Amino acid sequence: MSLITPDGGLLFWMVLIFGIVFFILAKWGFPVITGMVRKRTAHIQDSLKMARDAENRLGNLAQEQARMIEEARAEQTRILKEAAASRDLLIEEAKAQARDEASRLLEKAKTEIAAEKESAMRDIRKQVALLSVGITEKVLRKDLSETDPQLELLRKLSDEIAAKGLDRNLRN
Amino acid sequence: MKAIRSIFLLLALFLPGFLLSGQETEAEVNFSEVIFSHIGDSYRWHIADFGNKHVELYLPVIVRSKTTGWHLFSSKKLEDGEYQGFRFGSADGPYAGKIVEQGVGGAETRPLDISITKNVLALFFSSGLLLLLILLTARWYKRHDVYKEAPTGLAAFMEPIVMMIDEVARENIGEEDYARYSPYLCMAFLWIILNNLLGVVPLFPFGANLTGNIAITMTLALFTFSIVNFTGRKEYYKEMFLPDVPLFLKPVLPVIEVFSALMKPVSLTVRLFANMLAGHIMILCIVCVIFVVAKMGPALFGSMTVVSVIFGIFLDFLEFLVSFIQAYVFTILSSIYIGIARAKE
Structure with a gap:
């Protein structure tokens, strides 16, 4: 058989x-x-792309997280600062109020003291008058003969009484 | 070293057998006949010899005579000469070895002969094998979810080969319509490489010299030629018949272009055919050296046997390489030709 x-x-x-x-x-x-x-090759390529996207997104997420933490921290300091400020303000106000109250009370006490003093003085004067009237009565009831030594004694007595009454009044 | 020593030991083991058979072969051996009977086609398949007993497979002869119609019979019937008006052509005639019919006036005429010859039977085997390989692989992909499983077994073996050719198609034909041509290129590559490799295996039902047969390579080339020229874009034909060249070249170029288009399948045919045929002839010659030196004394016979077996092994490896290269070259050239015909310019 031929080959060609x-x-x-x-x-x-x-x-x-x-x-x-x-x-x-x-x-x-x-x-x-x-x-x-x-199909499988396309699927693998898609999967790889998706994985890459997810990785990117994860990276972004971390960034976002860091940003949020930073923001929260800033907010925290701001709030703390505000709180401190308002606290100081409150204290300041309270102090002022207390000062006002104290001065008002002092004023009131002062006026009351003055009034008290006035009434005490008036009382003393009344007592002195009554005493003097009593003394006079007693003196008159006694012998009014010895004029000069009598008068001397009267003066001494009235002085003593006045001093004692004033002393008691002041002590009260 | 150990491997080489064991190879020599193995060869020494076979030497007495060769010596014995050498002594038995008294008759002159016609080596060119031996070689050509191995690489050629035949109506029977010589499987092996056990002593003096030939184990042969007689293949069915299917012929149609112009005068007596269709005939189907075993080629064994022709061993004793004529049967139903058919016989083997005389050795000096134009149809030596083929089935002829005694025409009027004593002239030999060829009937229409579609006998199942050795090559046709090998073609059945190898094509069936290819069909099995690919369909089993395809079945794996049908039955498994490719998104969840990596291919195993046969599919894992076939996938890279198929995808390699798919990639060749994609590179040479273009993204747009390579998917249409990829099956043909895969088919051509796998068919050629399978038959190249089976041609080297010397055991029945392999060892037929299919890809070293010009009818086979011509058919393959004609498939490529048809696909290239029947599915080309109109740009391809315009380039061929109405090229954009100066007027005086207009009648010349189409002639050259058509000639080149016709030469492409011829080159494909001859390249594959000649390469595979040459490989087979070389291996057969090396094996025949053993029988040539058989009468030249035991020393020469023994040493030449070792040399020729080692050289034969080397040539088998070479054939292995050539099998791949030729299949790949055929496929790449086919894809390039298709790519040219599908180019948009």
């Missing part, structure tokens, strides 16, 4: 068999495999 002359029978079978096998494999063989692998 194609044989008709073999040609016929080759076309037939190769054609049939090609038809079957092109329909149910290769497209299934390549299709699935292409």
Whole structure:
């Protein structure tokens, strides 16, 4: 058999068999495999992209978190500062009020003392008058003869009484 | 070292057998006939010899005579000469070794011959094997969720091969319509490499020299040629018949272009055919060296046997490489030709 002359029978079978096998494999063989692998490749690429996105987002999240913590801290200091300020203000106000109250009370006490003093003086004067009237009565009831030593004694007595009454009054 | 020593030991073990068979072979061996019968087609398949007993498979002959119609019979019937008006062509005639019909006036005529020859049977085997391999792989993908499982077994083996050719198609044909041509290229590559490799395996039902047969490579090339020229874009034909060149070149270029388009399948045919045929002939020659030196004394016979076996192993590895390279080259060239026909310019 010649090597370089194609044989008709073999040609016929080759076309037939190769054609049939090609038809079957092109329909149910290769497209299934390549299709699935292409699908899987696309899926893997998508997954990788998604993973990258998620990583980015996670990075952003950490940044966001840090930012929020920073903000919270700033807020905290602000609030603390405000609280301190308002506390100082309150104390200051309370102090002022207390000062006012104290001075008002002092004033009141002073006026009351003055009034008390006045009434005491008035009392003393009344007592002195009564005493003097009593003394006078007693003196008059006694002998009014000895004028000069009598008068001397009277003066002494009235002085003593006045001093004692004033002393008691003041002690009260 | 250990491996080499064991190889030599193994060869020494076979030497007496060779010596014995060498002594038995008294008749002159026609080596070119031996080689050509191995690489050529045949109506029977010689499987092995056990002593003097030939184990042969006689294949069915299917012929259609112009005068007597269809005939189907075993080729064993032709061993004793004529059967139903058919016989083997005489050795010096134009149809030596083929089935001929005694025409009027004593001339030999060829009937329409679609016999199941050795090559056709090998074609059945290898095509069935390819069909099985790919359909089983495809079945794996149908039955498993590719998002959840990595391919195992056959699918894991076939996937990279198929995807390699798919990638070749994508690179050479373009993103747009490579998916349409990828099955053909995969088919061509796998079919060629499978038959190249099976051609080197010397055991039945393999070892037929399919891809070293011009009818086979011609069919493959014609498939590529048809796909290129029947699915090309109109730009491709315009470039071929109405090229944008100066007026005096207009009648010349189409001739050249058409000639080049016709030469492409011829080069595909001859490249694969010649490479595979040469590989087979080389291996057979190296093996024949053993029988050539058989009569030249035991020393030369023994040493040459070792040399030729080692060289034969080396050539088998070379064939292994060539099998891949030729299948790959055929596929790449096909994809490039398709890419040219599908180019938009």
